[in-house]
Amino acid sequence: MPTLLTGGNGWVPSHVLRRLAQRGESVITFDVMPPDEMLLDFLGDTQRNVVFLQGDVTDAEHLREVCRGYAIDRIIHAAAITPREDRERREPATIINVNLMSTVTLLEIARELPAFKRMVYLGSGAAWGSGHTTEVLDEESPSYATRLYGITKHTSERFCRRYKELFGLDVVTMRPGSALGPMERVTPGYAGATEPREILRIVAEGKPVLVNTLDGLYYDWTYVDDIAEGIERAWETPNLPHDVYTVSIGTLYSIGDVLEAFKRHWPGMEYRVVPIEEANYIVPLSPRGPRPSNERIRADFGWAPSTSLDETVRIYLDWVRHYGPQ
Numbered sequence: 001m002p003t004l005l006t007g008g009n010g011w012v013p014s015h016v017l018r019r020l021a022q023r024g025e026s027v028i029t030f031d032v033m034p035p036d037e038m039l040l041d042f043l044g045d046t047q048r049n050v051v052f053l054q055g056d057v058t059d060a061e062h063l064r065e066v067c068r069g070y071a072i073d074r075i076i077h078a079a080a081i082t083p084r085e086d087r088e089r090r091e092p093a094t095i096i097n098v099n100l101m102s103t104v105t106l107l108e109i110a111r112e113l114p115a116f117k118r119m120v121y122l123g124s125g126a127a128w129g130s131g132h133t134t135e136v137l138d139e140e141s142p143s144y145a146t147r148l149y150g151i152t153k154h155t156s157e158r159f160c161r162r163y164k165e166l167f168g169l170d171v172v173t174m175r176p177g178s179a180l181g182p183m184e185r186v187t188p189g190y191a192g193a194t195e196p197r198e199i200l201r202i203v204a205e206g207k208p209v210l211v212n213t214l215d216g217l218y219y220d221w222t223y224v225d226d227i228a229e230g231i232e233r234a235w236e237t238p239n240l241p242h243d244v245y246t247v248s249i250g251t252l253y254s255i256g257d258v259l260e261a262f263k264r265h266w267p268g269m270e271y272r273v274v275p276i277e278e279a280n281y282i283v284p285l286s287p288r289g290p291r292p293s294n295e296r297i298r299a300d301f302g303w304a305p306s307t308s309l310d311e312t313v314r315i316y317l318d319w320v321r322h323y324g325p326q
Contacts, residue, residue: 002070006077016078016232072116177305203269226306
């Protein structure tokens with residue numbers, strides 16, 4: 001039976017879409033955005049296993065019709081708006097409806113499906129928020145989320161857990177690390193950019209990258225297709241002992257680590273540390289925070305993301321040379 005993948009045309013979900021389609025699985029991608037040329041190129045011949053449906057996840061009846069009409073037995077809920085503060089101010093209710101209430105809608109629909117097997121919810125490390133003083137973050141660390149994205153992601157996790165407790169629904173949340181890799185582009189739900197992508201715009205113009213420090217911007221940059229593999233494994237693995245998993249490389253990298261990797265794989269790329277007033281990319285001065293742990297997924301799946309930063313950057317830069325930094 002087909003799998004419903006909401007938001008399947010976006011950055012991380014497109015990798016999930018391709019992985020399932022490569023297996024020969026039938027996938028219904030339900031997205032407010034129609035497939036673009038970049039996505040079709042990315043899928044290649046595997047798109048024969050994909051049905052592209054355009055729709056809004058806040059439209060409960062449309063989702064219900066799709067699930068019933070295609071006899072959906074598995075759901076991967078990845079549709080979301082990842083807003084910056086200006087968008088939070090402009091349309092908070094829309095963000096809440098897309099990120100939170102659509103989760104409730106899909107949980108309700110899952111209860112109605114006669115052959116339902118599992119729902120995988122694509123969470124976010126934003127559910128942790130900031131302000132933790134521990135050395136490590138794991139699935140039991142408290143949420144200090146203050147922005148709408150983190151709040152809606154954490155609350156959706158809790159809704160998934162409660163529906164599992166109340167109704168026996170098989171629901172698991174996968175919290176991805178800081179994704180890095182191909183297919184990061186502007187979509188209706190994602191108009192921002194990761195720090196590496198912003199820096200690559202400078203590199204692509206042939207300019208040296210001028211930063212005020214090589215410390216700071218510590219993230220667990222995790223290869224986007226490793227994240228997709230974790231979601232795929234959750235989609236297929238029965239009887240999981242936990243309902244929330246962190247899909248992370250489990251290592252923090254500084255901006256200096258990222259720039260060094262760029263330099264190794266982009267001939268002629270230069271970067272220098274300069275006074276802040278001369279910088280063309282200002283690195284916020286922030287301490288190294290807690291490291292996200294991947295111990296739970298390693299223990300329960302016998303697997304965790306392992307693609308090195310160097311290899312991730314190599315793959316990403318090959319893609320950027322073809323499509324540009326977007």
